[in-house]
Amino acid sequence: MTLKKISSAGLLGLAALTAGLIVADGAFAQTAAPAAAAAPAAAAAPKLDTGDTAWMLTSTALVLMMTIPGLALFYGGMVRKKNVLSVITACFAITCLVSILWLIYGYSLAFTESSMNAYIGGLSKAFFAGVTNDTVNSLAATIPEWVFITFQMTFAIITPALIIGAFVERIKFSALLWFIGLWLTFVYLPVAHWVWGGGFLGTAGVLDFAGGTVVHINAGIAGLVGCIIVGKRKGYGHVAMAPHNLTLSMIGASLLWVGWFGFNAGSAVASNALAGAAMINTQVATAAAALAWMFAEWIVAKKPSLLGIISGAVAGLVAITPAAGFVNPTGGFIIGILAGVVCYIASVHVKKALGYDDSLDVFGVHGVGGILGAILTGVFADAAINPLGKDASVATQFYGVAVTIIYTAIVTAIIMYVIKAVIGLRPTEAQEEEGLDITLHGETVQ
Template sequence: MFFEKASLMKIRILSSLLLSFSFSLSLYSGTCNAQTEPPAATAAAASVTATTAPAVAADAPVTPVAAPPAMAKPGMIAADKINAGDTAWMLTSTALVLLMTIPGLALFYTGMVRKKNALGTMAHSLATTCIVTVLWVVLGYSLVFTAGSPYLGGLDRFMLHGVSFLKEAGQLSVHQLAPTIPESVFLMFQMTFAIITPALITGAFAERMKFSALLLFITLWSLLVYVPVAHWVWEPAGWLAARGVLDFAGGTVVHINAGVSGLVAALIVGPRLGFGKEPMPPHNLLLTAIGASLLWVGWFGFNAGSAGAADGRAGLAMLVTQVATAMSALAWMLVEWLRRGKPSVLGIVSGAVAGLVAITPASGFVDLTGALAIGAVAGVACYWGATSLKSMGGYDDSLDVFGVHAIGGIVGALLTGVFALKSIGGADGSLATQAFGVIVTVIYSGAVTAVILWLVKVTIGLRVTKEQEREGLDLELHGEHIL
């Protein structure tokens, strides 16, 4: 109870600081985030009007050819209109992003817990992948990526109704945000984002939540938190997209969303037994380092894939992702070296993940200068969030979900407003607009997560018993253990 009260006081202070941004906000009519909005089309090529008088052919009037109208909603097109290169890249990106959760995040988290909870922690990522996959194809995709209202999509794609491939007719469906690839590929790519977001949250309450409670929480959170926020930011009809909030690949939708929810979960579930009194070192940092490496590689699909095509923007997004990640890892390592006298492997990989998080919303908008700056700030800020802030708050965020993902996501979202270049992303950055998006996400995500956890607590309960926690979740909940 003491920890919860102290932590809530810290959250109120932090919320007050964030809300100070709102005094500088003004109304904007902006573009949708770059993950889902393609660059502006170039002018149509002119054609020479045919004439029967050879003497004046050179002076024939030039008439612009009207570009085909842009699609306003998902629909059918001829199969030969699909771009094979774009499709191949997006299939690859989809596999890379799934790799981030299984095995990437699963190994990253599993290595950081105690041995008696290793399999239970891995089960979190595996179960989340299965649950969200089914939710996404039944309902989630439709509620996020159809127009509906500014706050929630419609049911046009319920049970993937209308997602078609008609070989005999030579037609297939595409989404208007990715018209050069099959809609099946687009929805699969977006599914992998929906999977990893709640999987990230599980690190905040690792080693103490009931598995049944986890399953119910993931189900409710995916539908009530992820789906609305993703619609607001990534569907052109979404109200934050219309305000000009920029999020190329998920800084707000994925990382702030998951990080804030993780903190709320850590506070409500409460600390592990012996937290602050007993040592709780990672049982296998080799697994964590391998998992982080897989996350780093998979993140190229996360960011470069969000271009929706195999083009120059995807290439630039890949480049700035690599640079910001390396810069952040170096910054974290340097700060830790200066403060503690030794650079740790856990610190290096944590700094890398911080850089990946922070560059995510900016990756389709910034150049090399922005990437270096974002990486440097993220490394220092997330080190502070995972050490000093966590110590001041007294909360048990087991695997630093808030310190890395929320802090890194906020840094990246705000600095997108500072470093975004219209010449790259087609949109000017605005610190005030980005701050507005951050505040809305923090408040909504935190409040709804708290309600969901309360519902789970009063129905089936959140925590394992003290005896189960002492014995370990692997044996007590799953009937197996690592020798």
């Protein structure tokens, strides 16, 4: 497939185009975007399928479970005891905030058409206007639109929640909430539209089955930019900052693994063979990555750690996400092994060499794992699993990765610096020293 060339001016103009998000358009038809994981839309009026609907209701609940309690426990166990409640509170608050923003304008901007459809949707379905018990989205023609809306909402929830792991233990709660709202609006919604909602990346042939680009690269790059702008934790490199409770993190990682079946297999938006392929690929890649990270750490550090094996599992989950519905299990196995080793190197050795304080390795796991998985989708895509795989191209995948990195980095930095100038990003040194649980939330873990 021939790639559309975008000038450097065009790339830099994406942020400006997105600034017009809240400009109302006229009434727009539902998008018929070439989303990789979407079931074929029926030529006539679609017929709702109870089996597909039941699976998507289940998948939606599984993906929500990934954030609360999964990610909350995974992140909460890895911080110091004095900050665990601040992290768990942030995950819960993000779930609530994004749910309301999705109602007001999020779904509409991501999944409807507009006069700037290459870059962003319109506001025809703000507050879910026009959605009834009889409507469907053309990307999921056999389930009620209500279910598709809620399924996509859970993706919008977990993506910004992933970011906060990069700068936990040293950001004000008020600044965090402003960041989440602005980042969802000006980064997540445009990128989701580009890939899944009829935008220019989808039409260029970029394949992203369940969010390697939209979720993980997006979150990983934002996390890296954010942790650099917020700055290092007080005492970083000199004070012990070991996880306070790896049992919580193991439980959280396990909930993430189970929930990821809804994330990946659910992205088939149907109860069919493609969902089954995505499920087995998810299991194989995750297990392979967990073992690869464990053995790499065992060789280098001489001991296999619980933190290592659960981190490897998450790296595998991340890397298989864009490929889950395009590759066969052998491809998934190879992706998993590579993800475990590469993400271990990035999270432990590259981070140490470069000196940035990505607290919970958001970039090393989600950024690097998402980039690796997106590019390897172009290598291992199998048309026997998904006919769209016949057009897979490493060059096209790299194009999608590059555009996302550039846009996300620029806009995230702008948002961070605006918040820093207006209300500040960090608590006082005394508050940080005492811990955010008691100083910002008035609570402690007993």
